[in-house]
Amino acid sequence: MNIALLANPTAGKGRRAGLLPAVVERLREGGAAVTVLPGTLDGARRAVDEARDAARRAVDEGCDALVAMGGDGTVHLGLQAVAGTGVPFGIVPAGTGNDFAVRLGLPASPVAAAGVAADALRDGGRRAIDLARAVGADGTAVWFGAVLAAGFDAFVNERANRMRWPRGAQRYNRAIVEELLTLRPRRYTMCLDGVKSEFDSVLVAVGNTESYGGGFRIAPGADPTDGLLDVVVAEPLGRLTLMRLRPRVLKGTHVHDRRVTVHRARTVELDSAGVTAYADGERISPLPVAITCVPGALTLLG
Structure with missing residues (x-):
C-alpha cells in the first residue's frame, strides 16, 4: 500500500513541523510506503496550486490513501483531490483550529491521528462522511467539509486577507473591529430545497459540521452523516448585540436566541450583492453560490 502525505510545515505557525518525521514513521508502521507531497508552504497562491495539483496527481495515479497533515486549509486542499473518488482520506491535525478533524472525533495529537489513519488503512476501518459541494456563478466549484460563511465572518476574512499589517491573530482582530464599524444588514435571497425566501441579515452560515474559526460552534446541530446542511441565519443586529452574541x-447556545434561525436542507442557493463566500476558511467566490450536500462523498480513515 502507498500513502500520499500532503504535509504543510507552516500550519499552526509551524509549531508542529518537527513532528513530520514521527508522523511518517507512524504511518509506515501500518505497513504502507509513504510519499511526502509538497505542502502549501507560505500560503502563496502558486504554492497552494502546486499542493492541490500534487494531491490530485497522487489520487489519479492510484495511491491507496491520501493523508493531509496541517490545518483546515490543508485538509480543504486534500478534499478537492479525494471527494467522490472513494480513495480513503486521513487527517493529521497540525493547524491552529482543526475544526473538521475535531468534529469528526479524531485525536488532537498528530502522531496519534497518524496512527488512527495507518491502522484504519491496514484493517479496513472506513467511515462515510458527507461533504458539501459549492458552485459559484463564476464557475468556481469546490468541496468543503466544515462551514461556508456568507455574512459578517466572511467579510472579516475578506478584509483580513487584504491587510499586510499586522500579522497573525492581530490582523484578524483588527479586521473584526473595522468590519463592526461598517456593519449593516444586507438583503439575501435564499432557496432551500426549492423553497425561496428573502430577508435582511448580518450573518449567514451553512454547516456540514458544526464549527469554524477554531471552535466557534456556529451550527451546533450539524451532522456530517445525515445528508443535510444546517443553515444558520441571524436577523439584523447592532454592533453591540452581535459582539455579545x-x-x-463558542458554546453553540446562540441558536436559542429568538433572533437566530436554523434551517436544514440538502440544497442551498444563496445570493446577496457584494458578498463573497468563504468555506473551511478559504475564499470561494462571490455570491450567488449553490451548495449541495453529497452523502458519503468522503471515505474517512478512522
Missing part, C-alpha cells in the same frame, strides 16, 4: 457561539 459571539461568545455564545
Whole structure:
C-alpha cells in the first residue's frame, strides 16, 4: 500500500513541523510506503496550486490513501483531490483550529491521528462522511467539509486577507473591529430545497459540521452523516448585540436566541450583492453560490 502525505510545515505557525518525521514513521508502521507531497508552504497562491495539483496527481495515479497533515486549509486542499473518488482520506491535525478533524472525533495529537489513519488503512476501518459541494456563478466549484460563511465572518476574512499589517491573530482582530464599524444588514435571497425566501441579515452560515474559526460552534446541530446542511441565519443586529452574541457561539447556545434561525436542507442557493463566500476558511467566490450536500462523498480513515 502507498500513502500520499500532503504535509504543510507552516500550519499552526509551524509549531508542529518537527513532528513530520514521527508522523511518517507512524504511518509506515501500518505497513504502507509513504510519499511526502509538497505542502502549501507560505500560503502563496502558486504554492497552494502546486499542493492541490500534487494531491490530485497522487489520487489519479492510484495511491491507496491520501493523508493531509496541517490545518483546515490543508485538509480543504486534500478534499478537492479525494471527494467522490472513494480513495480513503486521513487527517493529521497540525493547524491552529482543526475544526473538521475535531468534529469528526479524531485525536488532537498528530502522531496519534497518524496512527488512527495507518491502522484504519491496514484493517479496513472506513467511515462515510458527507461533504458539501459549492458552485459559484463564476464557475468556481469546490468541496468543503466544515462551514461556508456568507455574512459578517466572511467579510472579516475578506478584509483580513487584504491587510499586510499586522500579522497573525492581530490582523484578524483588527479586521473584526473595522468590519463592526461598517456593519449593516444586507438583503439575501435564499432557496432551500426549492423553497425561496428573502430577508435582511448580518450573518449567514451553512454547516456540514458544526464549527469554524477554531471552535466557534456556529451550527451546533450539524451532522456530517445525515445528508443535510444546517443553515444558520441571524436577523439584523447592532454592533453591540452581535459582539455579545459571539461568545455564545463558542458554546453553540446562540441558536436559542429568538433572533437566530436554523434551517436544514440538502440544497442551498444563496445570493446577496457584494458578498463573497468563504468555506473551511478559504475564499470561494462571490455570491450567488449553490451548495449541495453529497452523502458519503468522503471515505474517512478512522
